[in-house]
Amino acid sequence: MSGPAPEVKSVWRLIVLALGFFFLYMPIIVLIVYSFNDSQLVTVWSKFSLRWYKELFVGVQQQSEAIRSGVLLSLTIGFFSASFAVVLGTISAFVLTRFDSFRTKTLFSFLTTAPMVLPDVIIGLALMLLFVALENMTGGLYDWLNGMKVEEGTLWSGIHSALTYCASKIAGWPEKGAFTIWLAMVTLTSAYVSVVVRTRLQEMDNSIEEAAMDLGATPLKTFFVITIPSLFPAILSGWLLAFTISMDDVVITQFVSGPGAKTLPIVVFSSVRRGVSPTINALASIIVLVVSVCTFIVWYTMHRKDKKRQREYGMMSVRQKAEREKSDTPKA
Amino acid sequence: MLEHKDGQQKKEVKPPLLVIKNLSKSYIPGVLAVDDVNLTVNKGEIFALLGSSGCGKSTLLRMLAGFEKPTSGKIILDGQDLSNVPPYKRPVNMMFQSYALFPHMTVWNNIAFGLKQKHMPKDEIKENVEQMLALVHMEEFADRKPHQLSGGQRQRVALARSLATHPKLLLLDEPMGALDKKLRTKMQLELVDIIEKVGVTCIMVTHDQQEAMTMAERVAIMDCGEFLQVGDPEEIYENPNCRFTAEFIGSVNIFDGVLGENGSDFMYVECPALQNKIYIDAGAAIADGMKLSVAIRPEKITLSKEKPQQECNFEEGIVDNIAYMGDVSIYLIKLQSGQIVRTTLPNVDRFRKNQPTWDDKVFISWEPDSCIVLTI
Structure with a gap:
């Protein structure tokens, strides 16, 4: 057969398409449908109701409250870990691409990406052990200082009491909770940011920064005025990636979270063990809605921009092209 | 030039x-x-x-x-x-090969960048940038971003930017x-x-x-x-x-040879690739029998169908190839020794009327002062 492939109105095509969509979206549709289910049991349909949405927002059940605080905690941790990971990741990417090769460059490069390839279980375990060890050390320091016999009224006793006071403040640090989860998430996600930003940095034209320096901007100023704005798309996508990863991480968070800090995924997981409440369906439906709306907005604005650019270009072919040509000819 | x-x-x-x-x-x-x-x-x-x-x-x-x-x-x-x-x-300012215009800034801001680094007052910056835009005829493009410009326009912005700080x-x-x-x-x-x-x-x-x-x-x-x-x-x-x-500048024919008979204002060079000697009307402060090369630019070689009336500085050969360039034709002449000599012939008539064609027997000749003697 030659020429353009003729349009085959095959039933098979439609079936395959339908199956594809079915596999992708059926679970989500089921979840959304059952979020409007009145029944206490997730899998048995009784009648339409919004009671689980009400329960989610204003319910006094222990689980609803846990979910609400979990969402808040996850968002907070996601926001702060993504923000800090962006700073660390960008710096490491910059060092790895822009600095002359130094002795441990390959090692450093490997170490920054290691959290991406290491199993989460290992990272979680390692971080947990580290935090426990730190906790023991700070606690031990306080105990040691506290137990020391000191003569009253000397200079040393003054220093000692100051030291003991400081040690009492940090004793038991870092307590497992939101702070340790944040640390763990920064460790994990800065690796992703580093990779994303590094790719962009590598394809960026070096001479743009050189031009800025050539025109009198110091290296530091060049970094903030030229490099960062040029990297902005990569930094933004790195931030979003880091936010998403730390939002829904379960494994590492399990290891480093304390009794007080329950992120949303942990709440969901622990509630599954006791039987899923339809409140979670309601929450999931809301998340699906929010994500869809966000995606649509991003798609729509990009589409508009594209259209606009195309229009501009189209106009250029008639008016501006002539203008271009005219301005390319040397003036008498 | x-x-x-x-x-x-x-x-x-x-x-x-x-x-x-x-x-x-x-x-x-x-x-x-x-x-x-x-x-x-x-x-x-x-x-x-x-x-x-x-x-x-x-x-x-x-x-x-x-x-x-x-x-x-x-x-x-x-x-x-x-x-x-x-x-x-x-x-010192540089205009880069890629122009290195700042993609997130308008033409105006690109040109003003260097002046801003000098902490110049705002109205002075404005005056300077406008002057530069006028210099490169880009006044109406001041608000464009670099990706909206053509190659020639980008180059002029780059030039204006590097000249702005004087x-x-x-x-x-x-x-x-x-x-x-x-x-x-x-x-x-x-x-x-x-x-x-x-x-x-x-x-x-x-x-x-x-x-x-x-x-x-x-x-x-x-x-x-x-x-x-x-x-x-x-x-x-x-x-x-x-x-x-x-060899780097333009094209050239090079004949390797040794210095023969020479005086204060003339010398003969004997080349194994040539049948006749090369006569050069300039003296050389070098020893007899020394190895040297003679370089002759293609446009300084005359191509003729008749044997030239001179004893040296001519050679017989056949047309090996012709490259038609429009204004001139490049002829590659194969000498009897096998060396290829490059020469050009202006196309004064249309359709190369009366000009030698492939496999014609031709003579090439040149003036004594067209020869460049090279020792290295």
Whole structure:
């Protein structure tokens, strides 16, 4: 057969398409449908109701409250870990691409990406052990200082009491909770940011920064005025990636979270063990809605921009092209 | 070469602006990218560094801009030693091959960037930028972003940006490298025009000999980090001092031979590839029997169907190939020894009427003063 492939109105095509969509979206549709289910049991349909949405927002059940605080905690941790990971990741990417090769460059490069390839279980375990060890050390320091016999009224006793006071403040640090989860998430996600930003940095034209320096901007100023704005798309996508990863991480968070800090995924997981409440369906439906709306907005604005650019270009072919040509000819 | 209106007379009175002394650069120990270069560039001069890729010309330019640190030697600009001055403190600006316009800034802001770094008052910046926009005829494009401009327009913005801060020295890195051929010739003339209007001293790097010869007053031929010859374009073309320069600039026929009979104002060269001797009407201060080469430019060789009335400086051959270029035809003549000689014939008549064709027996001849004697 030659020429353009003729349009085959095959039933098979439609079936395959339908199956594809079915596999992708059926679970989500089921979840959304059952979020409007009145029944206490997730899998048995009784009648339409919004009671689980009400329960989610204003319910006094222990689980609803846990979910609400979990969402808040996850968002907070996601926001702060993504923000800090962006700073660390960008710096490491910059060092790895822009600095002359130094002795441990390959090692450093490997170490920054290691959290991406290491199993989460290992990272979680390692971080947990580290935090426990730190906790023991700070606690031990306080105990040691506290137990020391000191003569009253000397200079040393003054220093000692100051030291003991400081040690009492940090004793038991870092307590497992939101702070340790944040640390763990920064460790994990800065690796992703580093990779994303590094790719962009590598394809960026070096001479743009050189031009800025050539025109009198110091290296530091060049970094903030030229490099960062040029990297902005990569930094933004790195931030979003880091936010998403730390939002829904379960494994590492399990290891480093304390009794007080329950992120949303942990709440969901622990509630599954006791039987899923339809409140979670309601929450999931809301998340699906929010994500869809966000995606649509991003798609729509990009589409508009594209259209606009195309229009501009189209106009250029008639008016501006002539203008271009005219301005390319040397003036008498 | 472009005729500089005030070229020849003024050249002598121009004071030197840039002095490069024994400048060397090596990236890998033992390998010199730039090898002991000495150069003086005068105020207001357009100077071209010409060489093939990897000859060290870009390294030299980057050392002038301050992006590379010299291994040894000095760069003195207007009496100031620049060797340890960082790029952002040098009164030197560069126009990059890729133009390196800041993609997130408008044309206006691109041009104003250097002035802002100098903490110039706002109204002065405005005045300066407008002046620059007018200079490069880009007033109506001030609010455009670089991606909305054509290649020629981008180049003019880049030029305006590097001229805005009134540098003492302007560096051009392959200025026409990103333009298509037709636009190139236009922009070459325009660029020279603007540079002369501003009166800035300019050093450009290029691998395109035509570009160097069109734009520059003086050209340096670089190879392996060294200057082989420095001179004005005519001198370099008509009087190359070594085989590399002769072959690098334009095309050339080279005959290897030994020095025969010679006197104070003449010499004969015997070449194994030629049947007749080459007679040159200039003396040589070299020993008899010395090996040397004679270079003759193709356009200085006359092609005829009849045997020329002279004893030397002619040769018999057959037309091996013809390349029709439009204005001229390039003839490749195969001598009896098998060596191919290149010559050009202007196409005065349409359809190459009366001109020799393939496999014709022809004679080539040349004037004694067309020969360039090369010993290296």
